[in-house]
Amino acid sequence: MLEDLLRDSFIKVVDKQSTGWLLINRNFEIVYINEALCRLWQKDREELLGRSVLDLFYNGTKKIPAGHYHSPLLETIETGREFRGKEAYLCLSGANFPCWFTVDTYTFRDSEGIVQYALGTYTLIDRYKALETQLESINISIIKSFCKAIEARDAYTLRHNENVADLAVGLAEYLRLPTTDIMTVYLAGLVHDIGKIGVPESVLNKPGRLTDGEYAVIKHHPVIGADIVAEIDGFGAIAKIVRHHHERYDGRGYPDGLAGEQIPFFSRLLAVCDAYDAMTSVRCYRVPLNIESAVAEIAACAGSQFDPDIARCFIEYIRRFGGRQTVS
Numbered sequence: 121m122l123e124d125l126l127r128d129s130f131i132k133v134v135d136k137q138s139t140g141w142l143l144i145n146r147n148f149e150i151v152y153i154n155e156a157l158c159r160l161w162q163k164d165r166e167e168l169l170g171r172s173v174l175d176l177f178y179n180g181t182k183k184i185p186a187g188h189y190h191s192p193l194l195e196t197i198e199t200g201r202e203f204r205g206k207e208a209y210l211c212l213s214g215a216n217f218p219c220w221f222t223v224d225t226y227t228f229r230d231s232e233g234i235v236q237y238a239l240g241t242y243t244l245i246d247r248y249k250a251l252e253t254q255l256e257s258i259n260i261s262i263i264k265s266f267c268k269a270i271e272a273r274d275a276y277t278l279r280h281n282e283n284v285a286d287l288a289v290g291l292a293e294y295l296r297l298p299t300t301d302i303m304t305v306y307l308a309g310l311v312h313d314i315g316k317i318g319v320p321e322s323v324l325n326k327p328g329r330l331t332d333g334e335y336a337v338i339k340h341h342p343v344i345g346a347d348i349v350a351e352i353d354g355f356g357a358i359a360k361i362v363r364h365h366h367e368r369y370d371g372r373g374y375p376d377g378l379a380g381e382q383i384p385f386f387s388r389l390l391a392v393c394d395a396y397d398a399m400t401s402v403r404c405y406r407v408p409l410n411i412e413s414a415v416a417e418i419a420a421c422a423g424s425q426f427d428p429d430i431a432r433c434f435i436e437y438i439r440r441f442g443g444r445q446t447v448s
């Protein structure tokens with residue numbers, strides 16, 4: 121009697137929690153999901169109960185190509201390893217809004233010690249807030265004021281920088297890079313085109329073909345940007361990423377004509393995000409490509425303009441989490 125009462129009370133409390141609760145069995149099927157997660161995904165509980173989390177979130181696969189599990193909960197049910205405060209994405213297949221959580225996982229074992237169920241509790245976090253909290257030692261307001269300076273003369277560049285930072289963080293998380301690297305790529309994305317502040321507006325927004333002289337001016341922006349960023353204490357690595365974000369994998373880029381792995385990894389990563397955002401954004405002088413065409417273009421340039429592995433992962437990331445068209 122008391123047990124029943126306790127169980128009913130427990131379910132009532134868990135159901136009303138703002139933290140999401142997800143319990144799965146060894147077949148990855150949802151045994152219990154609380155209201156918070158149902159509300160988040162705008163689904164009725166009946167639609168989700170009994171469904172495989174592999175199908176719902178991960179296109180039927182357990183691991184990403186690099187060999188890591190897609191989520192702590194999958195790893196827990198498969199290996200019995202529990203996690204505390206692990207960061208994870210969940211994106212319902214077909215939905216365009218991945219949610220970022222901190223996750224705790226728990227195992228429930230049978231009398232022989234075999235894991236029969238795994239529970240994940242999901243606390244939604246704002247990833248940028250989380251990143252910024254971890255950036256205590258760095259004065260992010262400097263970056264923000266740089267961005268304001270850009271906005272004052274070119275609203276497109278500001279939005280483009282934010283879009284590229286957003287894509288780069290998403291891709292870095294998809295690649296399961298460590299948090300410090302994700303912070304680096306976030307900051308580098310925000311400032312990568314800051315050197316355009318040194319490019320005249322008439323050149324920056326010129327419709328039609330640029331003259332050789334104008335193109336040479338544009339090509340100088342990574343160098344100007346790197347010099348500006350290098351003035352900030354502790355930003356040496358970011359300055360280097362900024363300097364090389366227009367290098368090409370085949371060595372035909374600028375400013376230094378670096379090739380392959382001579383180009384810093386994060387510059388190669390930003391290059392793909394940069395190109396994708398530029399192709400899918402509305403500009404005054406051309407219509408944007410749709411997501412499929414932009415992805416096809418990136419695939420076509422893998423190995424020449426872009427690092428082929430990063431390009432492949434980026435395409436996987438866009439296909440999984442959805443692209444979007446930006447407007448300026």
Ligand SMILES: [Fe+2]
Pocket residue numbers: 312313341365366
């Ligand atoms: Fe650029």
